[in-house]
Amino acid sequence: MPELPEVEYASRVLRRAVVGRRIVRVRVMHRSLEARLPPSAQRRMEGRTVRAVERRGKYQLLHLDDGSVLLAHFRMTGDWSIGRVRESDAPYARAVLELDDGTRVTLADSRALATLTLVDDVSAALPVLGPEPDDASFTPQTLAALLSRRRGAIKPVLLDQRVVAGLGNIYAAEALWTARISPRVTAHSLGPARLARLVRAIHQVLRRAPAARYSAARSGSRWNVYDREGLPCRRCGHGVRRIVQAGRSTFYCPFCQKR
DNA sequence: GGTCGCCTGGTA
DNA sequence: TACCAGGCGACC
Numbered sequence: 242m243p244e245l246p247e248v249e250y251a252s253r254v255l256r257r258a259v260v261g262r263r264i265v266r267v268r269v270m271h272r273s274l275e276a277r278l279p280p281s282a283q284r285r286m287e288g289r290t291v292r293a294v295e296r297r298g299k300y301q302l303l304h305l306d307d308g309s310v311l312l313a314h315f316r317m318t319g320d321w322s323i324g325r326v327r328e329s330d331a332p333y334a335r336a337v338l339e340l341d342d343g344t345r346v347t348l349a350d351s352r353a354l355a356t357l358t359l360v361d362d363v364s365a366a367l368p369v370l371g372p373e374p375d376d377a378s379f380t381p382q383t384l385a386a387l388l389s390r391r392r393g394a395i396k397p398v399l400l401d402q403r404v405v406a407g408l409g410n411i412y413a414a415e416a417l418w419t420a421r422i423s424p425r426v427t428a429h430s431l432g433p434a435r436l437a438r439l440v441r442a443i444h445q446v447l448r449r450a451p452a453a454r455y456s457a458a459r460s461g462s463r464w465n466v467y468d469r470e471g472l473p474c475r476r477c478g479h480g481v482r483r484i485v486q487a488g489r490s491t492f493y494c495p496f497c498q499k500r
Numbered sequence: 501g502g503t504c505g506c507c508t509g510g511t512a
Numbered sequence: 513t514a515c516c517a518g519g520c521g522a523c524c
Contacts (some may be wrong), residue, residue: 243518273507299519316519318508333508352508354519370519393501400519409518467518488503490516 244298245407247372251321251495252301254411256294258323258344263290266339272352274335278342282359286338298370298406300394302363303355312358312366319355322347370406372415374443379405379437387475388428388436395431396424397487408443411449411467414492416442418476422500424491466492 245250267283269275283435289305303311313319322331324345330337331347336357338346350354360366370378371387377468386428391398396405399413409418417424419442432440451463465475469492470483479496 243506247518271507314519316506350507350511352506354507354515356520385517397501404518487501489519490515 243299243320244409244412244440245452248299248301248315248407248448249296251315252296254323255301255303255321255346258321258346259291259338259340260294261290262344264290264338265339265341266337268337268339269335269357270330270337270345271335273353274355274357278336278357278359285309285374286359297367298373298402300367300397308361310360310363310366312356312360312363314356315350316350316356318354319348321352322349332418333388334337340426345349349468368402370402371404373406374408374447376484381433381440384436385431385433388431391428394425394486394489395422395428396491397489398428400487400489407447410489411445411464412443414467415446415465418442418493418498419446423487423495423498426500466494468492 247398265284266466269278269283273299289307292304292306294301294303301313301321305311324331324347325342326345328340328345331349333349333351333479335350335355336348337352340346348357387404389400396413396417399408400410400422411421414424416439420435420438422431422439466481469481471478472481474481474494474497477494477497478493481492482495484491
């Protein structure tokens with residue numbers, strides 16, 4: 242999935258295409274999606290007008306005019322493809338919204354892990370999410386409070402959406418590199434100075450993230466540590482290491498990211 | 501906390 | 513052929 246900057250960009254693309262438009266037809270072309278968005282929900286969406294599009298963490302919320310909300314989550318490989326109803330389906334099309342102006346919004350998702358759910362009560366349906374990284378409430382102090390009882394390594398903790406909403410595997414690694422903090426440090430052991438660096442680093446890596454998809458450029462050249470195993474650290478030249486934490490790859494510089 | 505499963509595709 | 517992948521929820 243895309244992480245926060247990509248989802249933010251996708252939600253803007255979606256907003257431009259759908260707000261004020263009426264959904265005339267819904268199609269679901271993949272079994273696992275069909276289970277989450279059954280024909281009854283598809284029928285219910287047809288004829289509804291999209292009032293607004295919001296983003297919360299990596300979720301996109303399409304507010305419909307009957308009060309229901311379509312929750313979209315891209316997981317690893319989802320994305321919107323905006324086209325016209327008369328065109329042939331986009332590659333990896335898993336679901337389609339056809340709009341009254343002839344626009345076709347496609348959920349394109351090679352791995353088919355993305356989810357669409359129609360809900361009446363968003364707060365009941367959404368998991369608890371931490372602050373948005375750009376929210377004023379995301380500070381070294383509030384982060385310290387959230388980490389105070391976390392005895393695990395900081396990197397997997399940063400992926401916990403209850404701590405901060407929207408960070409994923411790439412930008413968690415990038416932020417720790419920027420803050421010169423080892424991904425293996427126990428979360429609650431970080432003091433005020435390092436927490437301040439971490440908050441600043443999270444802001445910085447997200448702000449500098451390109452809006453479009455990762456695939457737009459080659460990996461290894463666009464990040465400071467992510468996907469750079471064995472390559473020299475861009476800061477100190479020491480070899481970047483890859484370890485596995487909570488089943489996910491972590492890339493870091495064992496020399497200049499301190500424990 | 502860690503591990504697995506969900507799905508499918510790209511790459512070594 | 514095997515391993516890896518931007519996420520996350522269920523399970524121990």
